[in-house]
Amino acid sequence: MTDLRHRWDQRITDWPTVSKIASDLGMRGQGRHFYCPGCQPAGGSSPELKIHDGGFECFRCGMRGDIVGLVKLANNCDLEEAIQWLESETGEHLEPDND
Numbered sequence: 001m002t003d004l005r006h007r008w009d010q011r012i013t014d015w016p017t018v019s020k021i022a023s024d025l026g027m028r029g030q031g032r033h034f035y036c037p038g039c040q041p042a043g044g045s046s047p048e049l050k051i052h053d054g055g056f057e058c059f060r061c062g063m064r065g066d067i068v069g070l071v072k073l074a075n076n077c078d079l080e081e082a083i084q085w086l087e088s089e090t091g092e093h094l095e096p097d098n099d
């Protein structure tokens, strides 16, 4: 499962895809800055969570991680559910490497 997570992180690197995922996760913000689902669920004066290529970081609560981690945070779900969400979001199914 860890390997599969890595593959998804490698798959989702381009900003248009990341941006669409953030929007479909219900995240609101400006540009690459979004309100943090962890510490700003009701919004706030300024969006403190920045999404960069391949990951995110919140400058308010310090939460950071990869794109799969962002799905987990926003949906408040576990890794398996996050990957299922990404599959339905992208219409893709990635297989873990066997080696």
Ligand SMILES: [Zn+2]
Binding pocket: 036, 037, 038, 039, 040, 048, 049, 058, 059, 060, 061, 062, 063
């Ligand atoms: Zn935060």
